[in-house]
Amino acid sequence: MPLDPSFIGRTYPPTTPYEVGREKIRExxxxxxxxxxxxxxxxxxxxxxxxxxxxxxxxxFVLAYKAAAQVINDPELGLDFSxxxxxxxxxxxxxxxxxxxxxxxxxxxxSIKSLAGNDILSVRxxxxxxxxxxxxxxxxxxxxxxxAEGE
Numbered sequence: 001m002p003l004d005p006s007f008i009g010r011t012y013p014p015t016t017p018y019e020v021g022r023e024k025i026r027e028x029x030x031x032x033x034x035x036x037x038x039x040x041x042x043x044x045x046x047x048x049x050x051x052x053x054x055x056x057x058x059x060x061f062v063l064a065y066k067a068a069a070q071v072i073n074d075p076e077l078g079l080d081f082s083x084x085x086x087x088x089x090x091x092x093x094x095x096x097x098x099x100x101x102x103x104x105x106x107x108x109x110x111s112i113k114s115l116a117g118n119d120i121l122s123v124r125x126x127x128x129x130x131x132x133x134x135x136x137x138x139x140x141x142x143x144x145x146x147x148a149e150g151e
């Protein structure tokens with residue numbers, strides 16, 4: 001059964017704060033193969049004008065994916081996660097994520113579309129620091145594949 005478009009605009013509560021640590025940034029940078037010194041060395045980051053190391057641009061996926069669990073596990077929405085593939089991800093920054101940030105994510109269902117029997121769900125995550133300052137907006141598209149004939 002297709003996802004109900006009346007869920008468009010549904011906003012989920014902010015996540016519990018996530019503290020961004022230098023080690024998490026280093027691990028992520030290594031995992032994605034990005035040796036930019038600003039991700040690994042405080043002095044290199046300071047030379048660029050940052051108070052501490054910054055995270056690679058795709059780092060907020062860590063937070064966005066955890067926050068999207070609220071949407072994915074919403075029993076009223078009825079998304080069959082066993083059929084979901086990650087369709088797209090993008091980030092719109094106000095400023096880089098920095099070590100020491102305490103971040104929360106508020107998820108909003110932006111759109112629900114049906115295409116060739118597949119449900120396409122777009123979720124926006126608004127990431128703010130402990131002072132309420134906007135840091136980055138994440139955009140995640142999930143595709144719930146249509147059931148094969150006979151399933």
